[in-house]
Amino acid sequence: MSDIVAALRAALGDRVLTDPETLAAHRRDYWALAEIHDLLGRGAPPPRAVVRARSTEDVAQTLRICRAGHAAVIPFGGASGVCGAIEATPESVVLSTRGLEGLVRLSDHNLTACFRAGTLGIDAEERVRQDGLTIGHWPQSVALSTVGGWVATRASGQYSTGYGSIEDLVLALEVVLPDGSVLRTRETPRAAAGPDLRQVFMGSEGTLGVITEVTFSLRPLPEASVGQASHFAAFDDGIEAIRRIMRAGWRPPVVRLYDALESQRTFAAWCPAGRSLLILLHEGPASAVKEEVEAVAALSAAAGGDEADVACVGHWLEHRNSVPSFRELNEQGLVVDTIEVACTWDLAPRLYADVTRSLRHVPGILMASAHTSHSYRSGTNFYFTFAVRVEERERMPAAYRACWERTMNASVAAGAGIAHHHGIGRVRRNWLVDEIGDAGVALLRDLKRALDPDGLLNPGVLLPPPGPR
């Protein structure tokens, strides 16, 4: 088995790392349950080795060597995922993309920028900003996540309502397939040339290939950026306001509605108790933004919204990426996580009510709340947050799983989609069949078997284990 490490060393030299510190730093992602398991002293073990690839060919060699040696390979970007898509085993090789860094090429004329996959999101965004451009993708993890990870997890950012999710921002990909061959999709704005192969890898979570380059279709930095806010007597009234805004064709990049609990928790200075705060950010040509602000104000008022002090938008912008550490909360006896789902408009009131009600039945529950942060013509997402007090640490995993089970089961029962933008990983894999059906799971298994017949790429992720769940 250590033949693998020797073979990797022979081919890749010092890009193969086995020092305990490096191995320990590549055990897992930011899954809340993995944090709990760490606290309980039974966290994921270190992998056998970490390969820090510096080129596409390094990635290809790693995959070929591991295939020949029948070793599992776990692609690893920023490890900021929260669904357990990275969890090492003692036999596995972790393949870090963080050495694949930086800009490959940028065209202001074409509004395109190609980055190596291990480039941190914030670095990529800052690079294109030097040229007055923006990727426009703002996941909360932007300072930690890689552009390749954005693609592999099928991410959405905070500005998605106007600018789209990752599938709307990526022009082309380079991907190393499990056999070491390299797929490059053409840098063309649109094609009808068979299935869109980029889409096979968006959301593949490291199970079908390793993304090595990402080319974005950019936007110029907006001429104007204007905040707006209002509050509603009921969360559902705010949802209805957003529905009408989407329906009319307005597309502010940021459209976030918090339920009364979250509005008080984060925006008490700007939102009366018991009301739900809606914050928006409009961007674009100044004249278009002006029209949009006026139209949205009228639509919000018609749905019962009262104008709120726009300072709350600045507050959100300033604090939007601060998240408390799971470890700190766990140590205080709290089990906390967020779960995002999506649904068509008709299901939204029931979905919100059912999930929060079901969570409130979990023993020790302190809070079950939600906001919506990504809206579309035909529906929206919910981003639920739960917090449970658990006296005995040993009971934390069970409490965690109970909250997830209740949220997933209530979402499925309501007819909603089980995952809006965090992905499947390990935490949702048993509900994948509810999302895409038996035929969908079978199709994904077929695809996996065709590309990775030995099942070596990130095993255990995305697809549920075979057999009854």
Add this chain to the structure above:
Amino acid sequence: MSDIVAALRAALGDRVLTDPETLAAHRRDYWALAEIHDLLGRGAPPPRAVVRARSTEDVAQTLRICRAGHAAVIPFGGASGVCGAIEATPESVVLSTRGLEGLVRLSDHNLTACFRAGTLGIDAEERVRQDGLTIGHWPQSVALSTVGGWVATRASGQYSTGYGSIEDLVLALEVVLPDGSVLRTRETPRAAAGPDLRQVFMGSEGTLGVITEVTFSLRPLPEASVGQASHFAAFDDGIEAIRRIMRAGWRPPVVRLYDALESQRTFAAWCPAGRSLLILLHEGPASAVKEEVEAVAALSAAAGGDEADVACVGHWLEHRNSVPSFRELNEQGLVVDTIEVACTWDLAPRLYADVTRSLRHVPGILMASAHTSHSYRSGTNFYFTFAVRVEERERMPAAYRACWERTMNASVAAGAGIAHHHGIGRVRRNWLVDEIGDAGVALLRDLKRALDPDGLLNPGVLLPPPGPR
């Protein structure tokens, strides 16, 4: 072999048709070369049988029976495709979706409408218009093509610059897989739940499954719809104007720029000789349209555009779906076709120049022209038209192939994408490798083998024959 027909009849009764007239009407699509072959008396033969499915279960049964009997199945919608994706063989069974017709459900609240796949595009659009809604997809074939065909061919419509192509309009699909199992994607506005399985079938051209239902995410009919036009001294100046309009974030649904030849051919009354006409249609809230019209006028003028009489937009709207019959032209000794490709902005001037120049070397060429009709942040498409006079009818296929080869080769040499919205079919399959590379073709073959191990679904289409081309 007639066991297949007997087995189909036993299961499907009068949905199985073998009368000569029906068989003759299901031989092929609207590929120009198939028309020429018909004229030459060596057109595609009739299939063995036509199954006119009336339900998803009819489709599943047909696929199961044909798989058991090892018979090729050719899915058949409106047959308005122009790339040879439908071409019967004497042993094949044609599976028509035209009996799968009509609205399944419509939700004004969600802006969604689900249609059976064989519904004609125009019927679907007219149905949602009764409720003040629009699909917003206007391929030239809208009166002939089916909504399932739109998905299978990965179509774009004339309003795509503002409203998107089929991948931006479809919310959910029902597809019967080659083994007869039924895949239903969830009706959710967005998901990060593995690869987007809808995308496997968009552009699959009948080779991976049979689409049986299509759910669209709709828009309300626009409050305002305003035409605009200008003309430019050079085609490239007009391209540059469009680039700047896209870059600034304006999205008129219709943005069409004709080269000097096409401007004279179609719009002589509104465009001075030698100049290139740009026509636009703006839609949306009246106030937003007003802003857009003013901004676009300024951008066009800055790029050298002179305002043109907006009546030309009305002329286009009126005549946009009239096309001359290939047969009539062939009988006059003319070989004519259109070829659409796409590229990033930097390649556009060279691509246009190279393709039209290369086509002018074809003996007997009468015309090589182009317009652009679908634009994006990072590039645009070209829609080339060629006409060749061929004295001997027997030489028509060679002249046809010469024009295609020159266009495809010049596009590939320029670095452009080989297909914007008509698909691959048979006419482009030998260039698919230039679009997606060896690894991409291998991936598609893997996918095909996994879903359709006996290669029975629409054989000969999309994928190039194995071996060197």
